[in-house]
Amino acid sequence: MATSDFTDNLPPEFADRVSGATLKEGRATLVLDAAGLGEEQRAALERDITQRLTARDDVEEVRVVMTAERSAPLLIAVGSGKGGVGKSTLTANLAIALARRGTKVGLVDADIYGPSQQVIFGTADAKPEARENKLVPVESRFDIPMLSMGHLVQPGRAIAWRGPMVGNALSQMIDAHWGDREVILIDLPPGTGDVQLTMLQKYKPAGAVLISTPQDLALIDAARAGQLFEAAGVPVIGLVENMAGYACPHCGEVSDPFGAGGVEAAAERLELPFLGRIPLDLAIRQGSDAGDPPAAGDTELAAPFNAIADRLAEWISARS
Numbered sequence: 001m002a003t004s005d006f007t008d009n010l011p012p013e014f015a016d017r018v019s020g021a022t023l024k025e026g027r028a029t030l031v032l033d034a035a036g037l038g039e040e041q042r043a044a045l046e047r048d049i050t051q052r053l054t055a056r057d058d059v060e061e062v063r064v065v066m067t068a069e070r071s072a073p074l075l076i077a078v079g080s081g082k083g084g085v086g087k088s089t090l091t092a093n094l095a096i097a098l099a100r101r102g103t104k105v106g107l108v109d110a111d112i113y114g115p116s117q118q119v120i121f122g123t124a125d126a127k128p129e130a131r132e133n134k135l136v137p138v139e140s141r142f143d144i145p146m147l148s149m150g151h152l153v154q155p156g157r158a159i160a161w162r163g164p165m166v167g168n169a170l171s172q173m174i175d176a177h178w179g180d181r182e183v184i185l186i187d188l189p190p191g192t193g194d195v196q197l198t199m200l201q202k203y204k205p206a207g208a209v210l211i212s213t214p215q216d217l218a219l220i221d222a223a224r225a226g227q228l229f230e231a232a233g234v235p236v237i238g239l240v241e242n243m244a245g246y247a248c249p250h251c252g253e254v255s256d257p258f259g260a261g262g263v264e265a266a267a268e269r270l271e272l273p274f275l276g277r278i279p280l281d282l283a284i285r286q287g288s289d290a291g292d293p294p295a296a297g298d299t300e301l302a303a304p305f306n307a308i309a310d311r312l313a314e315w316i317s318a319r320s
C-alpha cells in the first residue's frame with residue numbers, strides 16, 4: 001500500500017504541514033513543511049507525529065523528513081579598535097532595537113577581556129545548559145537569547161587565554177542551539193586578536209559594524225580593525241561614532257569632550273558608510289548598568305540606536 005490516508009486523522013495543525021506521505025509495509029514516511037518553526041518546535045512536532053502514527057495498528061516505523069530547513073543565522077560582528085569606546089553598549093542596544101522591529105535576533109558576547117552583556121541583559125546568574133552537546137542560549141527579558149563569555153567563565157578568568165581556548169569558547173557560543181534566530185550579533189573584544197582571527201577563519205561573519213569615539217587614536221585603531229575585516233572579505237557595514245556631544249545636565253551647553261564628527265570624516269576618507277552618532281549621556285551608562293538599555297525604552301536616547309538599527313536592517317534585507 002502507498003497511500004496518504006493514514007494521515008487523514010491528524011489534527012489540522014499537523015495535517016496542514018504534511019506535504020507528502022507514504023505508508024509501505026508498516027513504514028510511514030512523512031514530509032513535513034517546518035517553515036517558521038524553531039528547533040524545539042520542530043523536535044516536538046516530530047515527536048508528536050511519530051507518537052500518533054505509531055499508535056496505529058498499520059504503522060510500525062515512522063520517518064519524518066523536515067523541509068524548509070532553516071538557513072543558518074546571519075552573523076554580524078560588532079568591533080572596535082580600542083576598548084571602552086562603547087562596543088558592548090552599541091551591540092546590546094542594536095540587538096534590542098532590531099528585536100523591537102521584529103527581527104529574530106540572538107547575541108553572543110565574545111569579549112574575553114570584559115564580557116558585559118550578561119549584566120546589561122540581567123542574565124549574570126544564568127548557567128546555559130547543554131543539549132546534544134550544544135549549548136542552549138539563555139533567554140533574556142528582551143526576548144533575545146544570548147550567550148556570553150561571562151556565562152562560560154568567571155569574569156576576568158579568560159584574559160590569559162590564547163588561540164585554541166578562545167576558539168573553543170567562541171565555537172561553543174556560535175554553534176549553539178540558535179533555533180529560529182535570523183541574525184546573531186557578536187560583541188567582539190577590542191582590537192585584532194585571537195577572537196577576531198578565529199571568527200574570520202571559522203565563522204566568517206556576513207558583515208561588521210565598527211564603533212569608535214572621535215579621537216584620532218581610537219580612529220586609527222578602528223581603521224586597522226576595519227582593514228582586517230576587509231582583507232578577509234568581510235564587508236564593513238559601517239562606522240558608528242560614540243560619545244560625541246555632551247549636554248551638560250546643569251546648563252544644557254553641548255560640548256565635545258572627545259571631539260565631534262571625526263568618525264564621519266574618517267568613514268568618508270575610508271570610503272565606508274557612516275551609520276550614525278550616539279551622544280555621550282550619563283543615562284546611557286546608568287541604563288546599561290541597571291540592565292535597562294535606552295533602546296528598550298521610548299526616551300529620546302532610544303532614537304540614535306533606532307536610527308542605526310534601521311540602517312543595519314536595510315543592509316540585512318538587501319542581502320536576503
Ligand SMILES: Nc1ncnc2c1ncn2[C@@H]1O[C@H](COP(=O)(O)OP(=O)(O)OP(=O)(O)O)[C@@H](O)[C@H]1O
Binds near residue numbers: 116280
Ligand atoms: N554614549 C555613551 N554615553 C555614556 N556612557 C557610555 C556611552 N557609551 C558607552 N558608555 C559607557 O562607557 C563604558 C564603556 O562602554 P562599553 O562597555 O560599551 O565599551 P566597550 O567598547 O564594549 O568596552 P570593552 O572594551 O570593555 O568591551 C560603559 O560603562 C558604558 O555604559
